[in-house]
Amino acid sequence: xxARKNIVVVGHxxxxxxxxxxMRARDLAGTHNVVVLCEEPVPAYDRVGLSSYVGVxxxxxxxLAGNDYGDDDLVDLRLGESATMIDCxxxxxxxxxxxxxxxxALVLATGSYPFVPPVExxxxxxxxxxxxxxxxxxxxVAAEAAGPGAPGLVVGGGLLGLxxxxxxxxxxxxxxxxxxxxxxxxxxxxxxxGAVLANLxxxxxxxxxxxxxTTAIADDAGTGMLAVTLSDGTVLDAALVxxxxxxxxxxxxxxxxxxxxxxxxxxxxxxxxxxSEPGVYAIGEVAAVEGRCYGLVAPGYTMAEIAAExxxxxxxxxFPGADMSTKLKLLGVDVASFGDAMAATPGALEIVxxxxxxxxxxxxxxxxxxxxxxxxxxxxxxxxxxxxxPLVGRxxxxxxxxxxxxxxxxxxxxxxxxxxxEICSCNGVSKGSICGAIAEGACxxxxxxxxxxxxxxxxxxxxxxxxxxxxxxxxLSKSLCEHFTQSRAELFSIVAAxxxxxxxxxxxxxxxxxxxxxxxxxxxxxxxxxxxxxxLDGEMxxxxxxxDHFLANLQRNGTYSVVPRMPGGEVTPDQLxxxxxxxxxxxxxxxxxxxxxxxxxxxxxEELPLIWRRLVDAGMExxxxxxxxxxxxxxxxxxxxxxxxxxxxxGMAVTLERRYRGLRxxxxxxxxxxxxxxxxxxxRGKDVxxxxxxxxxxxxxxxxxxxxxKHAELLASGLDDETLIRYIDRYLMLYxxxxxxxxxxxxxxxxxxxxxxxxxxxxxxDILGIANDLEAAMxxxxxGYRDEWAAVLDDEDKLRRFVSFVNAPDTPDPTIAFDDSxxxxxxxxxxxxxxxxx
Amino acid sequence: xxxxxxxxxxxxxxxxxxxxxxxxxRGTAPLAxxxxxxxxxxxxxxxxxxGVAALLGDQQVAVFLLGFPAGSPDLRAVxxxxxxxxxxxxxxxxxxxxxxxxxxxxxxxxxxxxxxxGACLDDDTYALPVYPVRVSAGVVExxxxxxxx
Numbered sequence: 001x002x003a004r005k006n007i008v009v010v011g012h013x014x015x016x017x018x019x020x021x022x023m024r025a026r027d028l029a030g031t032h033n034v035v036v037l038c039e040e041p042v043p044a045y046d047r048v049g050l051s052s053y054v055g056v057x058x059x060x061x062x063x064l065a066g067n068d069y070g071d072d073d074l075v076d077l078r079l080g081e082s083a084t085m086i087d088c089x090x091x092x093x094x095x096x097x098x099x100x101x102x103x104x105a106l107v108l109a110t111g112s113y114p115f116v117p118p119v120e121x122x123x124x125x126x127x128x129x130x131x132x133x134x135x136x137x138x139x140x141v142a143a144e145a146a147g148p149g150a151p152g153l154v155v156g157g158g159l160l161g162l163x164x165x166x167x168x169x170x171x172x173x174x175x176x177x178x179x180x181x182x183x184x185x186x187x188x189x190x191x192x193x194g195a196v197l198a199n200l201x202x203x204x205x206x207x208x209x210x211x212x213x214t215t216a217i218a219d220d221a222g223t224g225m226l227a228v229t230l231s232d233g234t235v236l237d238a239a240l241v242x243x244x245x246x247x248x249x250x251x252x253x254x255x256x257x258x259x260x261x262x263x264x265x266x267x268x269x270x271x272x273x274x275x276s277e278p279g280v281y282a283i284g285e286v287a288a289v290e291g292r293c294y295g296l297v298a299p300g301y302t303m304a305e306i307a308a309e310x311x312x313x314x315x316x317x318x319f320p321g322a323d324m325s326t327k328l329k330l331l332g333v334d335v336a337s338f339g340d341a342m343a344a345t346p347g348a349l350e351i352v353x354x355x356x357x358x359x360x361x362x363x364x365x366x367x368x369x370x371x372x373x374x375x376x377x378x379x380x381x382x383x384x385x386x387x388x389x390p391l392v393g394r395x396x397x398x399x400x401x402x403x404x405x406x407x408x409x410x411x412x413x414x415x416x417x418x419x420x421x422e423i424c425s426c427n428g429v430s431k432g433s434i435c436g437a438i439a440e441g442a443c444x445x446x447x448x449x450x451x452x453x454x455x456x457x458x459x460x461x462x463x464x465x466x467x468x469x470x471x472x473x474x475x476l477s478k479s480l481c482e483h484f485t486q487s488r489a490e491l492f493s494i495v496a497a498x499x500x501x502x503x504x505x506x507x508x509x510x511x512x513x514x515x516x517x518x519x520x521x522x523x524x525x526x527x528x529x530x531x532x533x534x535x536l537d538g539e540m541x542x543x544x545x546x547x548d549h550f551l552a553n554l555q556r557n558g559t560y561s562v563v564p565r566m567p568g569g570e571v572t573p574d575q576l577x578x579x580x581x582x583x584x585x586x587x588x589x590x591x592x593x594x595x596x597x598x599x600x601x602x603x604x605x606e607e608l609p610l611i612w613r614r615l616v617d618a619g620m621e622x623x624x625x626x627x628x629x630x631x632x633x634x635x636x637x638x639x640x641x642x643x644x645x646x647x648x649x650x651g652m653a654v655t656l657e658r659r660y661r662g663l664r665x666x667x668x669x670x671x672x673x674x675x676x677x678x679x680x681x682x683x684r685g686k687d688v689x690x691x692x693x694x695x696x697x698x699x700x701x702x703x704x705x706x707x708x709x710k711h712a713e714l715l716a717s718g719l720d721d722e723t724l725i726r727y728i729d730r731y732l733m734l735y736x737x738x739x740x741x742x743x744x745x746x747x748x749x750x751x752x753x754x755x756x757x758x759x760x761x762x763x764x765x766d767i768l769g770i771a772n773d774l775e776a777a778m779x780x781x782x783x784g785y786r787d788e789w790a791a792v793l794d795d796e797d798k799l800r801r802f803v804s805f806v807n808a809p810d811t812p813d814p815t816i817a818f819d820d821s822x823x824x825x826x827x828x829x830x831x832x833x834x835x836x837x838x
Numbered sequence: 839x840x841x842x843x844x845x846x847x848x849x850x851x852x853x854x855x856x857x858x859x860x861x862x863x864r865g866t867a868p869l870a871x872x873x874x875x876x877x878x879x880x881x882x883x884x885x886x887x888x889g890v891a892a893l894l895g896d897q898q899v900a901v902f903l904l905g906f907p908a909g910s911p912d913l914r915a916v917x918x919x920x921x922x923x924x925x926x927x928x929x930x931x932x933x934x935x936x937x938x939x940x941x942x943x944x945x946x947x948x949x950x951x952x953x954x955x956g957a958c959l960d961d962d963t964y965a966l967p968v969y970p971v972r973v974s975a976g977v978v979e980x981x982x983x984x985x986x987x
Contacts, residue, residue: 201878333902516934517943542887546930546945549888554945581898720967806901807892815890815898815919815926830924 004033004074005104007311008093010083010253012038015284015300016109017064020075022308027074032312032727034075035101037093039082040132043067048297051163053136054170055684055711059419062133065456086257088277105311108254108267108275108282109304112247112295117155126226127241133326134303139242143171146225146239148646148677149694151176151282153228153238155214156245157184159326164244165206172677172693178214180245188326188337190360192354193379196361200333200380203359207423209234216242219257249286250295252373262288271318273307273369281307294322298426323425325392327378334382339392340365340376348374353404355380362404364388364396371395378404386464387414390421390431414467423468424454434465438472445469480741481518484511488666488741492526496737501527502539522741525628528664529736530777532784534791535664536798547626550802551788552608555601557816557827561610562588562600563625565661568635568653568673569596582611587818591738591827595632595670595837597623602825604812609802612789621787624662628742630669633657634682638675638692645675647692652721653681656690659725659778661783666739666748669732670704679693684712687745688728693717697724701731701759703750710746713756716764726775730763733774873970879980881911889929889942891918894982899969900929901978902942902953914953915969915980920944921958928966 007023009016012744020034038044045062046052053062065604069075078095085094092102114129116122128139143152154161157179165175177184183194184201198208213231220227249266251259260268260276266288273281273289282574284300285293294300309317319451325338325727341349347368354361360380367374373391378384385402396403397416405418419432429452437451448465449455455462478487484507486494489505503523507515524543535541535548547553552560569631583590589601603611615621625631631657635643638649653673663669672683673690683689689700695718703712716727739748752759761767792798803809817828878892884903896912898918905912914933918926921947931942933953940953949960956966970981 414907483934513937514933514935514940516936516941517932517948520932520934539887543932545932546927549930554927554930556925556946557925558927800883800887804891805893805898806883807877808893811893813898813926830919 006102007032007034007105007107008083008101008103008722009034009036009107009109010093011079011109011111011250011284011286012036012040012044012067013109013111013284014044014064014297015111015304017067018301019046019107019109019283019304019307020069021066022305023311024069024072024075026308026312026314032073032074032104034797035103036075036077037081037083037095038079040078040134041080043077043079045133047131050133050136051131051170053133054140054167057137057140059133072600083253084561086253086259086280086402088259088280088540090226091279097377104279106280107307107311108286109284109300110250110253110286112285113250114243115246116243117214117245119155119214119217119415122243124217124226124241125217126239127217127243130160130167130242130244131247135539136167137238139167140171142240143168143173144678146173147644148172149174150239151237151593153178153214153226153236153241155241155243157181157208157210158187158244158246159185160202160246161244161494164242165201168242169206173239174205174207175819176209176238177201178230179208179210180213182211184208185335185337187381188341189335190342190363191554192352193335193337193361193363193377196354196356196359196379197333197335199356204333209236214241246297247285249288251286254282254286262291262293264288264293265565266291266293271306271320272310272316273303273319274310274400281311283307285489286695288351289319296322296324296326298323298428301396301426302428323392325389325425327382334378334380336378336382336385337376338385338389339373341375341377343374345374351400351404352399364400364404366396366400366660370400373400376404386423386461386467387417389425390423392419394418394421396509414464415471423464424452426461427453427456429454429461431468433803434468435472436767438469443469478740480522481516483507483513483515483519486510488526489520489738491523492529492737495523495530501531503527503543509659517545518741521548521628524548525661525664529781532781534786534788534798536788536792541798541801550608551612551622551626551792552603552607553626555827557829558605559601559816559827560605561625562603562608562611563593563597563623564620565623565657566597566620566632567657567661568650570650570654572597575618575620578614578620582614587613587825593625593632596634597625597632599625602818602827603805604816606802606804606809606812609793609799613793614788616790616793617776622662622789624788627664628667629662629664630657630660630671633660633671633673634676634686635673636675636680638673642675646690646694647675647697649673649675649681649692650792652690652692652697652724655721656725656728660728662788663732663736665732665736667742667744669745671728685709686712688712688731688758690724690728696720698738699724699727700759702745702756704744704746713749715756715760726771727763728760729778730771730774731759734759734776873981875972875974875979876982877974878980880976881913881973881978882976884911884978888938889931889933891926891929892980894969894980897982898926899980900942901971901980902929902933904933904953905947908942911973911978913971913973913978914940914942915971916951916953916956917967917969919966920946920949921964921966922947922949922961928934 007729042059044064044067082096083093084096094100114131152173155178157177165177168175184197215231216229218227228236228238251261254267262268267282269275269282269287275282283303306317309315327336343365348365352363363377365375373396417431421431423431433452442448445465455465479485520543577612591599593599633653635649635653639645670686671688672681672686674681674683675692677779684700685703685705689712691698697719698717699715701715702714804813818825819828876894886903886905889900889902899915900918902914918928920927927945930945933942941950943950951958951966956968958964972979
């Protein structure tokens, strides 16, 4: 007989998961078992961030931390199993698997279901809702079948509707938004904000239809699309329809069980989250706290805590009401709404600053004392949200109109906020808690996330956390090494400004000591990025890491691998034959790389010039696999061969690879070009990804694989060839000038002051006026390019280094040995080290 | 394989006088007897700031030309085999300084060694053997250890 009491949780969404965590964190003695019924086939995921699933398509990336309770024996998580019946009298739940589980406490966290308005044809196979990963998978299939640029229609122009429209846009569709209210986001923004929002969204290529409803959806045999009829008689073509017109509490189970439900749905609970039946609780979107449902995650999290406290009888925790503030970046447009945004408080005054040119709308709602902030709306520029929102209910420490004026300081500044001001509203973390963590030694955003949970849900407060860290004086040393106190970016500026062309002069004037394996290659890279001199010329030769010094990749047994360049992955049969002959003649192990080229392993240092003589004679050149420089431009086969391709991706990849080959950078650079939205080249995993659409090229930046994979983000879309190349020139040069040593584009971009928006302003709008300079630098690089290997083969002096032993050039290194008995050639390392061990 | 006892404590004078002709490497135990000077290459064949590998019978040596302070070549010679990676690569490492110590970093996993004592500065359980090196009539020579046994 199990002495433990059972808690059954119905629903494993964000709130259900949070409840289990809160419960397990409190029940240290292990007095309760928790059985979780999860209707979906995957455990709790980040539904708030649902649209980030688009493009990634990896459910694992959406998972909430700890959602499988892997090492917790007291939690029984049942995936794909729902509750079918509750017997309140017997305190028993029946599951879809036919199991009957008795409970001490039952927690309903069933969430909501999408509301589908009564539209004729709403059950069409190409009409979807927007709620689960499964919904998105289905939308993806339909969108991809329709092809890039096809129209997609979203019913609902609220928060969720704009999210859904964004998802369609990310899928390469051209979205229409149909909203019954006279403006977008009617619940969050007022008429003025709605107008600015509609302008911004329209500029992005979306069509907004407000003040109309959808009346019918029908298959149109003529176009093969759906014909969607609006209440004003308009008929729109759409490849698919997404209903995103709000949600309704998922209270069917509770109704059947006889629990009291609200007039507008939802399981009625008191402020302790108790339903009308003893032992039954409801939390999250399904709960109608004193009749009101809350559709945001933060109140749900609060309810999860309250229910855990109540069930364990630890305290009489009560729901305090909820903050319905929202800040979102929808379709790249900032929208924030907080406090009494609609000025419903008697006597409330509105201060509005609208700038149609800048595309911003800002409104503060203050009490009749003109000092106390009640709420506000920010559209187009929501930077002030982080500092304004915590001030709701407090006196504004400045003239309210100055806070929202164009060009003014955004908000009153974090420094002026009181300690109890809430910075992370998802997890209820105050400024004081964050500053406390900093005082106790947290010095990165990751540290703060770990010890306070701030910034772990929607991430909207991360800029504020970063600011608090910076304000507290936490400064991570940017020194390159013990010889240079400067960062790589600073040294780059010094080299550019002084024209210094040697390491020794740079060290004498700006450093100390004799240099090391960190600063020498870094300076060598800077010198290489700023000129077209050969990397083994003069003093430069002494600075290069072994890879650059021998123009090959050092492997673990002291041999090297050789990678000839194959622009865009193109290679001729004759070149393949030459490569095969070389591999055979030198006994090299051959492998296809992830970057669409061939790697030849096991070459001895003295063999490198012999191998390259033959490669160069066959028309091949250095692939720079050994350098912190452009590696490959991966491509799919594109429109020349592929039935789906819309542009010549191989042609563009070859152009880009030829343009940027030999470009030295802070870290390796990889590019990709896909000929259509199917993205077979995996371009979004590259530093620069180019994806073809009917309307031109879409340019993505800052992606990489590696230890923490990152998808590239959209920088610009619909570009012609010339503009595309200009933007890439600027982006890469800016990166080369300002990144830290060994910082790839993704972390550089993440840390870039002002973020992607600022980067876009610089690269696409040239707000700093440096675009010509960046382009000129790239033009110089392109004009000065020469194959490094061809140059070495023509230079007796440079060839002298490729020798096994300086005093025995005809003796190969006797310590190098291989074993190919298994069919795969592998290096054999020396025996155990016969060196002193003390 | 020759085993060397090294004692980093004995080599505290980190910048020895350059071109110490005929002296044994600082900080090493007395040479196993007898030693034989082996010609490596003309000093003009070396690149300042880089190393070369040389074969001394069954031993591999990495010889570095650090520069020409006061006009004379400043040379160092250590074992060529990286004791961590167990590959003959030390001659391809980058030289430099850590504090007052002249160093070379393994090109494999970047452990740093003192060029005067051979001690690994990142893990004191490892060390490289150190070889006497000199210039004789413009030719770099390294002393070969001969196993006493």
